[in-house]
Amino acid sequence: MASLSEEVLLVLKKVRQRKQDGTLYLMAERIAWGPEGKDRFTVSHLYSDIRCQKISPDGKAKIQLQLVLHTGESSTFHFSNDSSALTDREAAKDLLQQLLPKFKKKANKELEEKNRMLQEDPVLFQLYKDLVVSQVISAEEFWANRMSTTNTENTLSDKKQDVGISAAFLADIRPQTDGCNGLRYNLTPDIIESIFRTYPAVQQKYGENVPHNLTEKEFWTRFFQSHYFHRDRISTGALDIFSECAKQDEQGLKLMVVQGVKNPLVNLLSLEDKTIEEGYGFSAAASTSNPNRTGKENSNSAIIKRFNHHSAMILAAGSGRGDAPNDPASETSSTDGNSRDSDLSQPPIKKVKLQEAIDYLDLQREDGPKTVALNLKKSDRYAHGPVPLESQKYTTSQDIINSITCIRHEMANYVPNLAQVLTSSAVSSAIAALSPGGVLMQTGSQQAIDQMVPSEVQGELKHLYIAAGELLRHFWTCFPVNSPFLEEKVVKMRSNLERFQMTKLRPFQEKVQRQYLSANITGHLEEMLQTAYNKLHAWQTRRMMRKI
Amino acid sequence: MASEDELNLLVIVMDVNPIWWGQQAQREPEFTLSKCLDAVMVMGNSHMAMTTTNRLAVIASHFQDSHFLYPCKNWTGGDGAWDGTMDETPNCGDGKYELLSVANNVVAEEMKRVMSTTEMKGNSTDTLLAGSLAKALCYIHRMTKELEAGQEMKSRILVIKTAEDCARQYMNFMNVIFAAQKQNILIDACVLDSDSGLLQQACDITGGLYLKIPQKIALAQYLLWVFLPDLEQRPQLVLPPPVHVDYRAACFCHRNLIEIGYVCSVCLSIFCNFSPICTTCETAFKIQLPQMMKSKKKKLKQSI
Numbered sequence: 001m002a003s004l005s006e007e008v009l010l011v012l013k014k015v016r017q018r019k020q021d022g023t024l025y026l027m028a029e030r031i032a033w034g035p036e037g038k039d040r041f042t043v044s045h046l047y048s049d050i051r052c053q054k055i056s057p058d059g060k061a062k063i064q065l066q067l068v069l070h071t072g073e074s075s076t077f078h079f080s081n082d083s084s085a086l087t088d089r090e091a092a093k094d095l096l097q098q099l100l101p102k103f104k105k106k107a108n109k110e111l112e113e114k115n116r117m118l119q120e121d122p123v124l125f126q127l128y129k130d131l132v133v134s135q136v137i138s139a140e141e142f143w144a145n146r147m148s149t150t151n152t153e154n155t156l157s158d159k160k161q162d163v164g165i166s167a168a169f170l171a172d173i174r175p176q177t178d179g180c181n182g183l184r185y186n187l188t189p190d191i192i193e194s195i196f197r198t199y200p201a202v203q204q205k206y207g208e209n210v211p212h213n214l215t216e217k218e219f220w221t222r223f224f225q226s227h228y229f230h231r232d233r234i235s236t237g238a239l240d241i242f243s244e245c246a247k248q249d250e251q252g253l254k255l256m257v258v259q260g261v262k263n264p265l266v267n268l269l270s271l272e273d274k275t276i277e278e279g280y281g282f283s284a285a286a287s288t289s290n291p292n293r294t295g296k297e298n299s300n301s302a303i304i305k306r307f308n309h310h311s312a313m314i315l316a317a318g319s320g321r322g323d324a325p326n327d328p329a330s331e332t333s334s335t336d337g338n339s340r341d342s343d344l345s346q347p348p349i350k351k352v353k354l355q356e357a358i359d360y361l362d363l364q365r366e367d368g369p370k371t372v373a374l375n376l377k378k379s380d381r382y383a384h385g386p387v388p389l390e391s392q393k394y395t396t397s398q399d400i401i402n403s404i405t406c407i408r409h410e411m412a413n414y415v416p417n418l419a420q421v422l423t424s425s426a427v428s429s430a431i432a433a434l435s436p437g438g439v440l441m442q443t444g445s446q447q448a449i450d451q452m453v454p455s456e457v458q459g460e461l462k463h464l465y466i467a468a469g470e471l472l473r474h475f476w477t478c479f480p481v482n483s484p485f486l487e488e489k490v491v492k493m494r495s496n497l498e499r500f501q502m503t504k505l506r507p508f509q510e511k512v513q514r515q516y517l518s519a520n521i522t523g524h525l526e527e528m529l530q531t532a533y534n535k536l537h538a539w540q541t542r543r544m545m546r547k548i
Numbered sequence: 549m550a551s552e553d554e555l556n557l558l559v560i561v562m563d564v565n566p567i568w569w570g571q572q573a574q575r576e577p578e579f580t581l582s583k584c585l586d587a588v589m590v591m592g593n594s595h596m597a598m599t600t601t602n603r604l605a606v607i608a609s610h611f612q613d614s615h616f617l618y619p620c621k622n623w624t625g626g627d628g629a630w631d632g633t634m635d636e637t638p639n640c641g642d643g644k645y646e647l648l649s650v651a652n653n654v655v656a657e658e659m660k661r662v663m664s665t666t667e668m669k670g671n672s673t674d675t676l677l678a679g680s681l682a683k684a685l686c687y688i689h690r691m692t693k694e695l696e697a698g699q700e701m702k703s704r705i706l707v708i709k710t711a712e713d714c715a716r717q718y719m720n721f722m723n724v725i726f727a728a729q730k731q732n733i734l735i736d737a738c739v740l741d742s743d744s745g746l747l748q749q750a751c752d753i754t755g756g757l758y759l760k761i762p763q764k765i766a767l768a769q770y771l772l773w774v775f776l777p778d779l780e781q782r783p784q785l786v787l788p789p790p791v792h793v794d795y796r797a798a799c800f801c802h803r804n805l806i807e808i809g810y811v812c813s814v815c816l817s818i819f820c821n822f823s824p825i826c827t828t829c830e831t832a833f834k835i836q837l838p839q840m841m842k843s844k845k846k847k848l849k850q851s852i
Contacts, residue, residue, distance in 0.1 A: 003835070119585055240617070247599075253819060374829065377827070377828060381817060382719060383716050383719055384716050384718050384719075385719055386818050387746075388804065389798070390715070393711075395571075399571070403570020403571055405571060406573050407570045407573070407663055408666065410580060410582060411581065411659060412663075414656060414660060415588060415656070416586055418593075420586075422765075422766060422768050431769065433762060
C-alpha cells in the first residue's frame, strides 16, 4: 500500500505491535507499520491525525512508544530489538517530535477556527444546529461557504514582524574573566548584527578593514578596547580606527537637528498613544482587561508613575524662577530679526494652521444657491395635480337656480329645533352599524397575527426562516448552471430542500395549526420553496428539450 | 388625564353648497340643510358641555366664500367672553347654559344671512373647501397665539362634506394638509354623499378619522359617537378602523391611476409613457432603454 513516491525517513526493524513482529516505517507524511514477511502496512497514521506521542518510562523493561490520535484511539509499538531498542525508540521519538508540530498546526487551526466561529455567532450556531445536526445538509457543505470569508481575515494576521534589537544587547555580552586579568567576550552572529544595525559606522569600518588589514578577531578586540565602545568617548590618539566613528555620529546627529520640526503648531493636548500594529508593544485584548493586570504590570506602572511624578516636580520647581528672565529675552529676539525673514523661514504648515484658526466660515459672504426658474407651459396641471378625472355631474343652469331658491326659502324659515334631531329607530340602526361586527366595523375585527401567536413560536419561525434562507441561497447561486458540478449541486440542493420541508416545516405547520387555528404563518416559506422547485423543474425540462 | 389648563378647540367646517343641498331637499325631504344644521349644533353644544375649557368654531363653506358662523364678527363677545351689553337676553327660556344658547342663535342667524345673500355669479359651483380649511388653520393659529403663558391648546377640525371633490383645489388642499400635520392639528371627515380621496388622504396624514355614513338622518348620532371624543380618548374606544387610502397618482396625460410611471425631474409631472419632451415644462429627455442582449449559446464545461 505504500505509494512509490513517498519518501521514507526512517526504518526500524523488530518493532512489535499487538504481539506481532514487524517493521516500523516513518515517511514524510505518515507513520506506518507492517508485519514481518508481508509487504503491506496494517497500521498507518497520518501525522496530522496524531495528537501526541507517549513513551514508556525509562526504568521499565518494555521499551514502548504510544501514539494518541485526535479521535482518542491509540496505537502502541514495542521495540524489541535486543541491542538497539532504546536507540531505536529515541530515534523514532526525535523524528516524530520534529515532524508532528508541522502537521499539528494545520489540523488544529481549522477546528479551532470553526469552534471559535460557532461560539462567537449565536445565529450561526443555531443555523448549524438546524441544518447539520439534523442531517439536512452535511458539514462540509456548511463550511464550504463560510471558510472562504474567514481565510481572508487570517492572512492579514500572518504577516510577520521583523525581530527588533534588544535594548540591552551590549550589556548581555557579559565578559567572562579569563583567569589572569583578561576578559573573554562571547560574540554570536546575532550580537554582531545588532552592533552593525545600531552603529552603522562600525559596519563601514568592518567592511573597510576586514579581511584586508585585520582579522575578525583582531577587529573585535580593538573594538572592545577602543574608547568608542566605552562610555566616555574622549577621542585620544589617531591610532584608534574608531575615533572617526564618533565624528561621523556627531555629523549624523547635526543633520537630523537641522531638518527641524515639521509642524511647530502641533497640538500637544490631543496626542494619544498610537501604536503601529498589534505586537509592537501593544495587544488589543490586554487593554480592555484592566482589573486583571498581573502583579508585574502593576509594579511596572507604579515605577513609571513615580518617575512621572518626579519629573513633574522638577519641572514645577524650574518654571517658577525661569519665567521672568526668559520673557524679555524672547521678545527682543523677535523684534531684532527682520520680520520678513522670519516669515519666510517659518514652515508653511504653521501659516496654514494660523490661517485656519482665524477664518470663520459663517462670517464669510454667502453665495446663495443658484436656482433656475420653473417655466411651465401647462400650469393648470400644477393646479389639479395627479388626481384622476372624475365624472362631473352636469347641472343645468335651471337646476342651479331652482336649488338656490329652494334653499333660500328653507333657510328663511329656519328655526333650530334641537329636541327633534334624532328618532330612536335611526339611532339604534346607527349604533348597530358602529358596534363591533357592524357595517362600518368590518375591517377592524381581524387581530394582528403577532398577538395571536406566542413568542416561542415566533422564535421558531425565525430559525426556520434563517435555515431556509441559507438553503435557498445555496440553491439559487447554482443558477445559471454552467458546469456538471453545479448540475449535481442543484439536484442535491433540491433534495436538501425537500428534506428540510419534510423534517422541519411540516411538523411546525401542523403544530401551529393544531393550537392556533387559521394562522397561516408558514405560507410564505412554502411559496419560496415552491418557486425553487418550479425553477428547477423548468430548467430540467429545458435541458431535456435541448438534448432532444 | 387632561390638565385643568388644557384647552380643546373644535372647528367644524360645514359644506353648505346650496346647489347640492337644494337637490338634496328634492331627493330626500326628510334630511335637509335644516336638519344638518341641527345636528351640527347638537355636536357643538355637546363639545362645549364636556369641559368648560372647550372651545368651538363653525365655518360654512360655500361656493362663493367661506364664512365664520361662530364666533362671528358681528357679535362683540368673541368666544366665551360675555359682553353684558347685548340688547336682547339670549334666553331660550329652557334654562340652558347661556353659552350654548348664544352659540346656537349666532349660528342660526349667520346661516340665514349667508343663504339670503347667495347669488350665482360665474360658473363655479364647487365648494371652496381648501379655503375653508385654510381659514380654520389661521383661526387656530390665532387662538394659539392669544393663549396666556402656560396654557396649552389642542385643536382639531371636523369636516362635514356633501358635494364632490374639486380637482382644481388639489394643490391648495395638499398644502393645507401638510400645514395641519406640522401643527399637529387633526382633520376628521364625515362624508355624506360620495367618497372623497383628498379627505381620505387628509385624515390619513394628520391622524384623524374618515367616515362615510350610510344614513344621513342619523348624522347627529354618528357625530356624537365617532367625532366627539378627542385624541386622547380615542385609543380607549372601539371606533371604526381606518380606511385603506389609495395613494396612487394619476398620470397627467390621461388622468388614469397608475402604479409605475415616468416623472419629469424638472416639474415633477407624472406620465404613464415615456415621451422625449415633457409636455408641462418642455424639457427634452433622453432615456437609455435596456439593451437587448443577444442570447449566447452557453457551452457546458467539459470535465476531464
